Each structure stands twice: as C-alpha cells, then as structure tokens.
Amino acid sequence: MSRIYKALFTLLTITLMTAPVAAQELTGTLKKIKDTGVVKIGHRDASIPFSYLDDQQKPIGYGVDICLKIVDAIKAELKMPGVKVEFVPVTSQTRIPILSGGNIDMECGSTTNSVERQKQVAFAPTYFMTGTKLIVKKSSGIKGYDGLKGKTVVYTQGTTNERAMKAYNDEKKLGINFIPAKDHAESFLAVDTGRAAGFPMDDILLYSLRASAKNPADFEVVGEFLSDDPYGIMMRKDDPAFKKLVDNTVTGLYKSGEINKIYTKWFQSAIPPKGINLGFPMSDALKALVKNPSDQGVEACGKMKC
C-alpha cells in the first residue's frame, strides 16, 4: 500500500469514527434542550429524601442530586455549559401528564417503575428499591392491613400504593373507607390529626415522614410488603438518544461507586430541613441493582391481582 493510500485510509477511518458525533442530528429532548438552553426537571414537594423542599423551599434530595448529574452529562454532550435548570413542581397525579405534555424533561422523585406506566413513559435504571407498607398511630393498636377493617384509610392520589391497597381491600373485603389526598405530606397529616387510621405508602417515605414528624414516637410502620416498588427517573417514551444519555449517566454513577457517596449523603447522614439522619443503609436488593442495573418495571397492583 502506498503512502498516499495509507494516508487516505487513515483519514477515512478518522472521518468514519468522528462522523457519528459530528453529523449525528440531535433529536427529541436533547434537541429541545439545545434549542432552548433549559432542562426542565419535575420535582416533588414531600418525597423525603428523594425530592422535597428544604427550608428555603428549594427542591433537594437523592433523586434531585442524580438528576443534576444528568444535567452535567447533558451539558457535556451538548457542549453547552450554560444550560439552565428549571424546576417544576409535580404531584403523584400530575407527573405523567406533565411529562408527556413536555412541561418537564425528566422527573426526579419517587416514581415506581411499573409495567403499566411504561406504556406512557420511560424509566432510567432503578435507583431505589422499596415497597408498600402502612403507617399508623401507635396508640391505634393496628398491627397490619387487616386491622384496617371498616376504618378510614388515606392514600396519595395517583400512586401504585393506592392501587395495591385498593386491590387488597377488594380481595379481603375489608370495607375500608378511602379518602384521597394530594401529596404524601397531606396524607401523613391525615393520620397525624386522627382523620385516617392508616396511610399505605412506600416504606422509605413512611420512615422519612415519621422522622420529620413532631412526635416520631407516636407512629409505627407496620405490615408486610404489599408491593415491590423500584424507583426510577422518569422521562418521555420513544426518545432513545436521551434515554441512553440518562441511562449511561446513572450506570456510570453505579460503576464509579459515586452512588455510594450520594446514597450516604441522603440516607445515612443529617439532611435538611431538620437535620434528621434516616440511618437507612443500602438494601441488598439495591446493591444487586447497582451491580446489575435494570430498568425493569413491576406490576401496578403489587402482590395483588388487578
């Protein structure tokens, strides 16, 4: 091979290798972010410690931190260090329509990756494993779901826990009187003020709500897991480029071990606003997921049929 050919070949190889980056047309969410210079993040008000408001009413949390890492990755990918972050408050009930409507690009909260939701949205690899349990007042003497027979139960509208509890109620014919609430803080207050006997929710959120209550000792988290709830960052469906970037960032955090730092910061040290330490070490299930990341969903009604 002559030198010229060799040079040409090298040039060709370089062109071929760089071409995908240079010529790749941006699509979907990434293109929108490039055009507008803004990433819109959906956050929650009271999903402690995943996504909640601190005492300056700024959204913070484990999920928010991971999302901010994704924002860094977006900046690098688009070579736009000036990309701005806009936080939009969402609730369990509004998160999916707001996301599919385009008013947020990703939701960083406490959203269960369920097979049913995957028909509407896409999920990043699971970043937390939890499941439905029940919080009650200690003085009520309720020890499990069956103790709710004929009582009032509050649920947060639009959650998988709502479905699991209702399915359980149907199956066991408990005759529970359900009242809906808009977000976890409101639901918890319903138990606190004695309006409802119990509140079924992901156990980690229950522990955090209890920890931030005025008198944590008044409450007890009871019952078997009624469902498994893997949490993931939610984004729009059918946007492979964006999903790849998000997935790579999350698994990157897992591989580098940086996730442990973020985890410790939110689950095993004092967190705002009150400086509570949840003291919640990483579960074996989550450790396994960090080793082998997965974005698989679960059935919507947990361990019940629906």
Added chain:
Amino acid sequence: MFTGFDFDVIQRSLPYLWQGMVFTLGLTMLSMAGGIFLGTLLALMRLSSSRILNLPAGGYVNLLRSTPLILVIFWFYFLVPIAIKKISGDAYAQGIGPFYSALIAFTMFEAAYYCEIIRAGIQSVPRGQVQAAYALGLNYRLAMMKVVLPQAFRNMIPILLTQGIILFQDTSLVYVVGLTDFMGAAGKVAQRDGRLVEMYLFAALVYFLLCFTASHIVKRLQVRYSVGR
C-alpha cells in the same frame, strides 16, 4: 385556644409566600388583560348580525360558563400540550410551561365572563350614538373604536374590576395542579411543617384584606363614575 400553635412559621416562610403572591398577581393581571381583550372580540362577535360570527361565540361562551373552572384548568393543563404535539406533528414539542398553561386556561375561561359583561356594556350605549357615528361617515371599526367602546368601557370599569377581584380569588385553584401560587406556597409550607391551622388562617387573612380593600376602592370608583354621568 391557640396553645401549641406556632405562628412563627409564617414569618419564616414569608419570602416563599411572597414568591407565590408574585405568581398569583402576575397570573391575575395577565389573564385579566387577556380575558378583556378576548372577551371584547367575543362580545363583538356575539353582537354581530352574522350567524357565522355570533353562533360560535355564543356557543363558546355558554360552554365555558357551564363548566367548572377546575375542569377547565385540567383541560388546558393536561390536554393543550398534547394538542400542540398533535397539531405541530412534533412528538417532542416543548410544553409551554406551567405558568403559561395556567395563564391560557384562565384567559380562555375569563374571556367568557368578560364577554357577557362587555356585551351588556356595549348594549348600554344608546343606539343613537352608533347611528350618529355612521351618519358622520365612520365605518363599523371606527364607530366601535372611537365611539362605542370608549363609552362602554367607561361604564363598565367597576364591573370589570369586580370580576378581576373574583379572578384573583379564583387563581388559588391552580392548587389542583400543584403550582406554587400564594395559596400553593402556603399549602406546601403548611403540609411540610404540619402547620395547617396557622398557614390557612394566614392565607385567608391576606386574601380577605386584599380583596376587601380592592372592592372598597372599586365601590368608590363606582360612585365617582356614576356622578360623572
């Protein structure tokens, strides 16, 4: 009666509440302006003798006036972004943002109410005025712009402002989609800190003082305007 309550929580959250109030006031002013503008167009359409103009306007006004505001907010908040996508054919179309979604919902809703106020206002201008304007050689547009609407609006100012006060109260309903207006801010602090009593009573007091003052100013205006006539 209020032992065990903590009114300090209000002071601690004042900056946040203020942000909420800015949202509320912005939403009120802008949707009032938009509502009056759109309402005027609708009123002119409703008063037109052309069926193609007055039927759709009448239908729109009656539809919106029969529907609860909360349902209208849901319609616009959840479905308009999807409609934009369908129409533009761009599956990744950026939503217009929560503030503008709410703004559009309130503008469209208020337009129906403003339309009826303005229609009555226009009808209160004596017919002779219009006839005189035409006799002077003004066309429809000029007769409306120079003769009828200025008089109609002068008569309507108190009612338009009263409707504005109602709108100011109604903006609290963005609570249902989780936005942080004044009430939303109060509610979020109330729930996070378990201070429902303190925050909701404070919110009620603030709304009362603002609306009470505003409606008294409107009453004064009303007296002054009726004297001028």
Added chain:
Amino acid sequence: MDFSVFFQPAFSGGGIYLDWVLSGIKWTLLVSILAWIIAFSVGSVLGVLRTSHLTVLRAPATVYVEIFRNVPLLVQMFIWYFVLPEIVPKSVGMWMKQGMPLPEFWSAVLCLGFYTASRVAEQVRSGIQSIPKGQTEAGLAMGLTRVQVYRHVLLPMGYRIVIPPLTSEFLTIFKNSSVALTIGVLELTAQARQISEYTFRTFEVFTVATVVYLLITLTVTVAMRALEKKVRVPGYIGSAGK
C-alpha cells in the same frame, strides 16, 4: 376517540368506569343541592337583615357578607375541613374527624352553603331594595308592622324579582361544587380525573364530564325559566336585570 373505555371493568370496586361517572354525578348533585338549601335559607335571612333599618341587625349581616365574599372558596374549604376541627375543643374536633359520617362531604356542603349564602344575600338585598319605597310606606300606613310588611309585601315581590340572578347563583353552585375535590370528595370532576389516571383516556373522560355539566346547566336553566314564568309579576317583566 374511544368511548368504550366507560364500559371497561373498573379497577376497583367491581362495576365499570361508567359507574364511577354516575357516582361522581351523584355526589356533585348531593353537594350542590344540600349546599343550595343552606345558601338559600341563610342567604335570605342575611339579605333581609341587610335591608333592616336597625344597625344591630344590619351590621352583623354586612360583616358576614364581606368576610365570606372576600376569601377564596378554596381557602374556605380548607378552613372548614382542616382548620376547624383543630381549633374547637378536642373532643368535638375528634368527632368531626372520626365520629361523624362522611366528614369531607359534610364539610363541603357546609362550606359551599355558607359561602353561597353571602352571594344569595346580596341578590335578595338588591331585590328588596329595588322595590319602590312607596310600597313599604303604603304597607306601614295601612297599619302593618315592619315584619308584616316584609312578609306580605317585600318578600313576595322581592323573591320574584330575584329569580333570574338567583338562577345564576344556583348554576354557580354546581360548578363550585367541584372545589370539594380538594378535600377528597369524589364528585364528578374528581372521578373524571381518577378515571383518566387509570385509563389514560383523558380526552374522552373530560369530554363526558363537560357534557354532564352542560346538561345540568341546561336542565336548571329550563326549570328556572318555567318557574320564573309561573310566578312572574304582571308589569314587572325583567325588572331586576342581571
């Protein structure tokens, strides 16, 4: 568009999604009509008091109207539901939260009723005030007491005059009843929201809800027109304009 969603088996409670819609309609009607009964009776009394020549009677009614008109309905809803049980004596508060049946429903009824009463009061007052003074004076001159003047002269006239504005208040109460969803009453709008959440058929569900509200408005309007026609005072047609 696919309206068959209403015939799909509902997620919970047996039945189909149409049953959820019907249950929503039931609660919307119940909240609205019970609230209207309160609004009409309390509002009438307040409206009459506001026309009284005695300050002792007029002042409290005025204060009531000013307070209830100048605080947003949503805030009032929260005060009835969340605040009231916490500031009354503890045992009463516990009863309001646990003892009494359907606390969110009754809070909504009372709230909406007392809120609308302030608006009804204003209509009744302006109805009575639109009756020429001469009628009162004639009544008094004939030897009727003030109470009798109200009973036999002012109220029979006043109510007929205020039917059109009261119709619009009555219509408003159906729409305002949707605010009850913020304290957990599963009325029509809340059910629509819930069904759309379970089925993702938002457009269809909201369309049906809107049509139902339209039908309610239509029915009430037609019924009130008939009533208006029946009790119309000759020579007073449309005297109390909107």
